Amino acid sequence: MTEIEDEAIRLIQSTPEGILQSELWKLLNIDSRKCSRVVKKLIDTDMVDRLEYKSDGIKTYLLKAKKRAIDPGLLMASGELLPCICCEEECSIQDCPYLMDWMYQLAIDEFSEENSES
Numbered sequence: 001m002t003e004i005e006d007e008a009i010r011l012i013q014s015t016p017e018g019i020l021q022s023e024l025w026k027l028l029n030i031d032s033r034k035c036s037r038v039v040k041k042l043i044d045t046d047m048v049d050r051l052e053y054k055s056d057g058i059k060t061y062l063l064k065a066k067k068r069a070i071d072p073g074l075l076m077a078s079g080e081l082l083p084c085i086c087c088e089e090e091c092s093i094q095d096c097p098y099l100m101d102w103m104y105q106l107a108i109d110e111f112s113e114e115n116s117e118s
C-alpha cells in the first residue's frame with residue numbers, strides 16, 4: 001500500500017459516518033483523478049465501500065471503511081482475554097494494572113514465540 005493510500009484509509013476509517021470522495025482529494029492534497037485511482041485500489045482490496053451520493057445536486061460518492069471481523073487471537077495473551085472486554089472499572093488506560101499485566105503477558109508470549117522459531 002502506498003503512503004497516500006495509507007493516509008486515505010486512515011482518514012476514511014476515522015470518520016465512521018463516511019467521507020465524500022469530493023472532500024477526500026482536498027484533504028489528501030491530491031487531484032481528483034489521482035484520488036479516483038486511490039479509491040479504486042481501496043475498493044479492489046475490499047477495504048472501502050463506495051455509495052452514490054448527491055451533494056448540492058452534484059453526484060459524488062460516500063466512502064465508508066468496511067468493518068472487518070476481529071481475529072479473536074488478537075484479544076488473547078496466554079489464554080487470557082483482553083481485560084477491557086466486559087470491564088466495569090472506571091477506565092484509566094495510562095495506569096490500569098489489568099491492562100499492564102495483560103500487555104506484559106503479551107510481550108512475554110511474543111518473545112517466547114520469536115525464540116522458539118529461531
Ligand code: SF4
Nearest residue numbers: 083084087089091096
Ligand atoms: S484499560 Fe483497564 S480499566 Fe480501562 S477498560 Fe481496560 S481493563 Fe478496564
